[in-house]
Each structure stands twice: as structure tokens, then as C-alpha cells.
Amino acid sequence: LKLMPQDVKGYQALPPHTTKGPGLTATTATGTTNITVGATHSMRRKRRGTYASKACTFCREKKTACDGKPVCFQCLRRSLKCEYRTVSQTILNAIPAGSQIMDKAEAVENADAAVLLGILKHLPEEKALKALHLLKQGYRPADIGSAFRGHSLGLPQLPFYRAGLPPTHSSLEFELMMRHPVAYPAWAPVQSSNLEMEQLLLPSKIVGDGSRPPLTVGTNDDYSYPSLLSEQRGKQSSGFTQLIVPPRPSKLYGNRLLGVEITHWTNIPISNDFAIAVLQNYFETDHPLIPLFDVDLFLDGLLCMTQFCSRLLVSAIFAWACQGYATYEPESTMIGHAFYEEAKKLWQQEKTAGADHICTVAAVHYLAITAISLGAGAEYVEYLHEALEMAKRLGLFNVSPSEGPDLKSYGEPDAQRATAQTAWALFNCLTIYYHLIVLDLFRPLIRQNDVSTLRLRSFTSKQATPEAVYKASTNQLKRIVLFYRQAFPESSSCLFWHSALLYLANAILREAKTSGQSPEWRFYFRLCIASYQTLYCSFRLAKGITISLLSMGLERGFVGVRYAKAVRRDLELRGKHHDVSDRVPHSLVVDLDLAVTDPSAAQAERLVQRFQELKLHETENDEELPAGS
Known part of the structure; x- marks a missing residue:
């Protein structure tokens, strides 16, 4: 391509328009020059501004360009406070x-x-x-x-x-x-x-039909429990909004339960009708929450003597299920205690033999939660530890993510199904335990005055303090308790969630110190108390815990006298069918904060005694809870 030479007037001649290409060669008076068109175009292209991955609140609202600096140019020019309220x-x-x-x-x-x-x-x-x-x-x-x-x-x-x-x-x-x-x-x-x-804050009323099955098969045996139910039906407390009725015959398992012969599995002389009623109630109430075994496989084992049922598992299930069935048949509490003693002996034999089995894992966990209902705190910790250790040996926990579970190692498909059921149920149980451990772990730290300056370096948040972690787990417990109480009528006869109630009530009383006039804590405290009132129909342990929590609230000025007296009267009416002592065990700790410095004063026995020593005199202005509720 020839370039025009400069004319006589001194003007430079313009070159003709060139087409796009990888490169062009220009010949001048002095020689030939290579010109890269792509480079020429890039030089003419305007330089783009710096890209900002985020914009401040003002620039987002005005839809203007933001440079993303801590104080952006737009806010600096307008003398505005530059804020970033974005979420990933x-x-x-x-x-x-x-x-x-x-x-x-x-x-x-x-x-x-x-x-x-x-x-x-x-x-x-x-x-x-x-x-x-x-x-x-x-x-x-x-x-x-x-x-x-x-x-x-x-x-x-x-x-x-x-x-x-x-x-x-x-x-x-x-x-x-x-x-x-x-x-x-x-x-x-x-x-x-x-x-x-509002109805969630009121305890439930138990309604019986007076047609429960006979408990035992004999009257001269040491394990005979004469029924006093007909004498005590009319003594149930009244005036409650929610009603709990005995479960109707199960359509899913009714026909299969009719073939149960309980004498093949236990030495406790109970009738088949009573065993069927207890199992039916358990399948309808507790099992949806803690399904530690596959029901179909368990019934197959119960009827056909397969590997998915054992004497230890049957005794452990009845030790727990009879406690819940006491809502409708009060004397079943004593039968449950007899099953508990039998299950403990069978467990000692299993430990001596050293045999690990999926049924044994479920049975030992039933022993652990039964120990709670009977107030045996030390035995509960021991059983829970033994159940988890056996679960690890069976490969239910601590499996490396890189390896993954080997399903074939668990045996046939039915064995795999039973193993998966128990593993998943134990994991659900441990979820509640996890939040309880978090609260206990940070409890000593949040009692310190300089806790706000203590940072947890494993987190990136500026609010990573023990107080924030404690509150996060408390929020989870609030939702767990509210959801279960609201969505599951079975919560009225299941003690399994009692730990969540106890820890939440303690956290709520602590929250009341700092929340001022915030009404949220009052709602959750009354929710815990109403839940314990309902549970007392089945579990006598609930009365001591309820009175202890009221004692804590009265001493701190968070609970009104009228409300405390109303709850106490309700407990007295509800517990008339308990013909055994409902004195709480001395080892049961209720005031979890006080237990950090004075464990003996935090026990339920001491708290109940302090409640009895309080002079509950009502005043004209006394409310259910303090002002503002």
C-alpha cells in the first residue's frame, strides 16, 4: 500500500481506509513499515473504570456507580455516612x-x-x-x-x-x-x-375412657399391681384447654400386635393386652420422635424370633414406654420400674459376653432415657457413654468422609435398614445434646464481667464471643421446643425432650436479667412450665423440676406469686394418682448457672425446700408474671 507523499503546500496526505486484518504493510518515502491493526484499535479503546464487587447502601438505592471503598466517592462528595448492608x-x-x-x-x-x-x-x-x-x-x-x-x-x-x-x-x-x-x-x-x-402456655388435661386392659396375669405374684384406676379417674384436675385422649387402636400395627406373646420375652408377668396397649401407645407417641429401631423389623422379630428383637431390647422398651403410658394407667409406672431392673441385669450379661449388636445399641439408649425419668442421673451418663461407644464400634459414627460407609459390611438389606434407622435416630438425639453441651461449655465464661472482650479466634465474626455462641444455641432450643410443643401432641407424654426444656428455662431466666421489658422471655418460660405440668401426669420427676424453676423465678423477682400458687395447685391435682413418692433425687441439678459455683445449692431438692420456705402472699397488684408481661 503506497502512502501519498506530502504535497507542495505542506499538508500531510491522508491514507485510504484500511480493512481489518492480522496486519498491514505501509510503504513510505523512507521505507516499509508494519502496522498491527489490532494494537491500533486497543490503543484507541477507552480505559474502563475499576470494577467494584459491592456497593454501599446509598449507591444501591440511587443506582449510581460506587467504587467500593470504605467511604465511597459518592458519599464523600455528599458528606453522607457510607454504610454497606449487603449479605452474601x-x-x-x-x-x-x-x-x-x-x-x-x-x-x-x-x-x-x-x-x-x-x-x-x-x-x-x-x-x-x-x-x-x-x-x-x-x-x-x-x-x-x-x-x-x-x-x-x-x-x-x-x-x-x-x-x-x-x-x-x-x-x-x-x-x-x-x-x-x-x-x-x-x-x-x-x-x-x-x-x-396462648393455648400452648396452658397445661393439657388428660381424658381417660375407663376401659384400659388388665395389667397383670396373676394376683399372688410379687409383681402383681392391683389397679386403682377406677378410684382415681374422678380426681384428675380440670379447667384446662387442651385435651389428651388415649390413643385409638393403631391401623398400621393393630393386627400384628394381636399376635404378641409377651411371656416369651420377659419374666415380668404382665398380660398380653396390657403389653399391646403399651406398645401401641409407644408407637403413636415416642417412636416418631426417637425411632431407635425399624418398627416392621422389630415386630417381625417379636413375632418370629428373628435377630431384630432381643430380651434386652424388649425390657428396655417397656421400661421406658410404661412411664409414658402412666398418663392413662398410673400403675404402669411401677411395672416400668420392674422392667428397668430386669433390663439392667440383662445388660450386665451382654457386657460380660462382649457382643455388639444393633439391637443392643438401641436398648442401652432406652436405659439411658429411662434413667432420666427415674432420676438416676449417674446411670444416665454411664448408659449414654456405653451406647455411643458401641455405636462407634459398629461403624455408625466417626466414619471417614473419604472412605464412606460400606453398606455390604452391615449384612443383608434388612440389616442395613435396621442399622441406618438406629444411626439416624441417635444422630437426632445427639443434636439436642450438642446444644446442651455448648451451653454448659460457655456457661462459666459468660459469668465473667469482662466476657464481652473475650474473642473466639476460630471465627471471623467480630461478635465471636462466648455470649454470642450461648445465645445462638438458646435460639435453636427456643425453636425446637416451640415447634415440638405446637406440632406434636405426643409431647404431652414424652419425657425425651425434657433436657431441652430444662436448659431453655435456665437460659430464659438468665435472659430476663438483660432483656428489660422484652416480653419474649416470659412466653418461653411459661411454655416450659406448662410443658412440665403436662408431663407430670406421666413422670413424677416433672413436679420437682417445675417447683424448682418456680423457686428460681420467685427469688429473682421474675415470677409472680399468683402464678406460682396456681401452678402448685395444678400439680397437686394432677399428681393424686402417683401412689409412690415424688421426691426428686438429690443429685438432680436444676439451677445450671448456680451449679458452676455451688452445686449442692443448685440441686432440685434444695430448690424445692426453698420454695416451701417462701411465704407466698398475694397482693392486690400481683400478676401472673411481673409487670410488662
């Missing part, structure tokens, strides 16, 4: 459907608005219009709600709205949700009306 996509993906992220101030404002809406529903039309007029004038919903709250019906509504909302999460709690989504799942809001939430 990983956290957003973990939020359940139906919930959203909001800051604390926005959450409180929404709760106040919900309270006001509930109050407006019960106001006369004239007052409701006045409230709307105040709202249009710019008054805050919280102030309007306070002015008209005296016109609302029933219990104060604010605790129910607060309890239904997801808890306010700290940055550490979000980090825990990301690192450990199984132990710290994200919870959706509770979908319940105020009436349903």
Missing part, C-alpha cells in the same frame, strides 16, 4: 422460604405494627378509627399500641407476636449457620394465631 449469596440461599433478612430496628418496628394490628381487631369501631387517625398523624405504632392495649382481650399479645418471629441473628450466628447448617438451621416464622400460641 451463600447466606441468602440458606434463608428458608417465607422469611427475609432485616436489621434489628426494622424487626422491632414490624413487631410493633403487628401488635397494633392485633389490638385494632378487638377495639370498638370508634376507638379503632381514632387509632388510625393517630397513625396518620405520624405517631409510632408502639406508642399507639401502648395507649390502647388496655382494651385488648386475653393475655398480652406482644409475647405471642415476638415469639412467632424468627430470632434476631448476630453475625456469629450467621457464620454458625454457614459452617454448621445441620446444628444451626435457619428457622422460618411460626405460622400460628394468637389463640393457638
Whole structure:
């Protein structure tokens, strides 16, 4: 390509337009020059600005370019406070459907608005219009709600709205949700009306039909338990909103249970009808929560003498199931204790033989939870440890993720199914235990005055303190207890979740010291007390724990005298069918915070004694709980 030479007037001649190509050669008066067109175009291209992966709140709202600096150019030019309120996509993906992220101030404002809406529903039309007029004038919903709250019906509504909302999460709690989504799942809001939430705070009433099966097969044996049920049916307490009725015959297992011959599996002389009733009640109540064995395989073993049933497992199941069945047949508590003693002897024989079996793992765990119901704390720890050690030896836990479980090593498909069932049930049990351990682990640290300055370096959050971890596990327990009490009527006759109730009640009383007038703690404390009241129909241990918690609340000024006396009267009515002593064992610790410094004073026996020494005198202004509830 020839370039035009410079003309006589001194102007440089323009070269003709070139086409795109890998390169062009230009010939000048002095020689030939190689020109790369791609390079020329890149030189002409404008330089792009620096890419910012995030934008501040102001730039997001205005949809303007943000440089992503701690104080961006747009905010600096306008003398604005530069804030970044962004959440990573990983956290957003973990939020359940139906919930959203909001800051604390926005959450409180929404709760106040919900309270006001509930109050407006019960106001006369004239007052409701006045409230709307105040709202249009710019008054805050919280102030309007306070002015008209005296016109609302029933219990104060604010605790129910607060309890239904997801808890306010700290940055550490979000980090825990990301690192450990199984132990710290994200919870959706509770979908319940105020009436349903209010009923959860009232203990349930047990309704019997008076047609229970005979307990024993003889009357001259040492294990005979004459039924006094007909004399005591009329003495049950009354005035409760929720009703618990005996379970109807199971459609799933009724026909198969009819073939049970219990004398093949135990030396305790109970009737087949009573054994069927206890198993039926267990399958309908406890087993959905703690399915430590596959029901179909267990019934096959019970009827056909297969490997999926054993004398130890049968005795351990009845030792536990008879405690829950005491709701309908009070004397079954004593039968359960006899099964417990028999199961302990069988377990000693199994340990001597040194044989590990999946049925034995389930049986020992039943012994552990039965020990709780009978107040044998030391035996509970021993049994739980032995069950977990055997589970490890059988390969249920501590399997390397790189190796993965070898299903063939567990035997035939039925054996694999039984093993998987027990492993999964134990894992669910350990989830609650995990949060209890977290609370115990950080309990001594949160008692220190300088705890806010103590950082946990294994976390990246600036709020990584023992207090924040303690609160995160407390929030999980709140949702577990609320969900189980709300969704499962079986909670009324199952003691398995008692540990969650005890630890949550202690955490709530501690929260009451710092929450001021926040009503949420009152809701959860009453929820725990009502749950224990209902459990006392089956488990006499619940009375001592309930009285101990009331004693703690009275001494700290968080529980009103009227409420404490009402609960005590209810317990006296509910426990008339307990013909054995309901004195709590001296080793049972209820005040978990006090146990750090004075274990003996934290025991239930001492707390019950202090409750009896308190002079419960009501005043005219005394409420169920202190002011503000």
C-alpha cells in the first residue's frame, strides 16, 4: 500500500481506509513499515473504570456507580455516612422460604405494627378509627399500641407476636449457620394465631375412657399391681384447654400386635393386652420422635424370633414406654420400674459376653432415657457413654468422609435398614445434646464481667464471643421446643425432650436479667412450665423440676406469686394418682448457672425446700408474671 507523499503546500496526505486484518504493510518515502491493526484499535479503546464487587447502601438505592471503598466517592462528595448492608449469596440461599433478612430496628418496628394490628381487631369501631387517625398523624405504632392495649382481650399479645418471629441473628450466628447448617438451621416464622400460641402456655388435661386392659396375669405374684384406676379417674384436675385422649387402636400395627406373646420375652408377668396397649401407645407417641429401631423389623422379630428383637431390647422398651403410658394407667409406672431392673441385669450379661449388636445399641439408649425419668442421673451418663461407644464400634459414627460407609459390611438389606434407622435416630438425639453441651461449655465464661472482650479466634465474626455462641444455641432450643410443643401432641407424654426444656428455662431466666421489658422471655418460660405440668401426669420427676424453676423465678423477682400458687395447685391435682413418692433425687441439678459455683445449692431438692420456705402472699397488684408481661 503506497502512502501519498506530502504535497507542495505542506499538508500531510491522508491514507485510504484500511480493512481489518492480522496486519498491514505501509510503504513510505523512507521505507516499509508494519502496522498491527489490532494494537491500533486497543490503543484507541477507552480505559474502563475499576470494577467494584459491592456497593454501599446509598449507591444501591440511587443506582449510581460506587467504587467500593470504605467511604465511597459518592458519599464523600455528599458528606453522607457510607454504610454497606449487603449479605452474601451463600447466606441468602440458606434463608428458608417465607422469611427475609432485616436489621434489628426494622424487626422491632414490624413487631410493633403487628401488635397494633392485633389490638385494632378487638377495639370498638370508634376507638379503632381514632387509632388510625393517630397513625396518620405520624405517631409510632408502639406508642399507639401502648395507649390502647388496655382494651385488648386475653393475655398480652406482644409475647405471642415476638415469639412467632424468627430470632434476631448476630453475625456469629450467621457464620454458625454457614459452617454448621445441620446444628444451626435457619428457622422460618411460626405460622400460628394468637389463640393457638396462648393455648400452648396452658397445661393439657388428660381424658381417660375407663376401659384400659388388665395389667397383670396373676394376683399372688410379687409383681402383681392391683389397679386403682377406677378410684382415681374422678380426681384428675380440670379447667384446662387442651385435651389428651388415649390413643385409638393403631391401623398400621393393630393386627400384628394381636399376635404378641409377651411371656416369651420377659419374666415380668404382665398380660398380653396390657403389653399391646403399651406398645401401641409407644408407637403413636415416642417412636416418631426417637425411632431407635425399624418398627416392621422389630415386630417381625417379636413375632418370629428373628435377630431384630432381643430380651434386652424388649425390657428396655417397656421400661421406658410404661412411664409414658402412666398418663392413662398410673400403675404402669411401677411395672416400668420392674422392667428397668430386669433390663439392667440383662445388660450386665451382654457386657460380660462382649457382643455388639444393633439391637443392643438401641436398648442401652432406652436405659439411658429411662434413667432420666427415674432420676438416676449417674446411670444416665454411664448408659449414654456405653451406647455411643458401641455405636462407634459398629461403624455408625466417626466414619471417614473419604472412605464412606460400606453398606455390604452391615449384612443383608434388612440389616442395613435396621442399622441406618438406629444411626439416624441417635444422630437426632445427639443434636439436642450438642446444644446442651455448648451451653454448659460457655456457661462459666459468660459469668465473667469482662466476657464481652473475650474473642473466639476460630471465627471471623467480630461478635465471636462466648455470649454470642450461648445465645445462638438458646435460639435453636427456643425453636425446637416451640415447634415440638405446637406440632406434636405426643409431647404431652414424652419425657425425651425434657433436657431441652430444662436448659431453655435456665437460659430464659438468665435472659430476663438483660432483656428489660422484652416480653419474649416470659412466653418461653411459661411454655416450659406448662410443658412440665403436662408431663407430670406421666413422670413424677416433672413436679420437682417445675417447683424448682418456680423457686428460681420467685427469688429473682421474675415470677409472680399468683402464678406460682396456681401452678402448685395444678400439680397437686394432677399428681393424686402417683401412689409412690415424688421426691426428686438429690443429685438432680436444676439451677445450671448456680451449679458452676455451688452445686449442692443448685440441686432440685434444695430448690424445692426453698420454695416451701417462701411465704407466698398475694397482693392486690400481683400478676401472673411481673409487670410488662
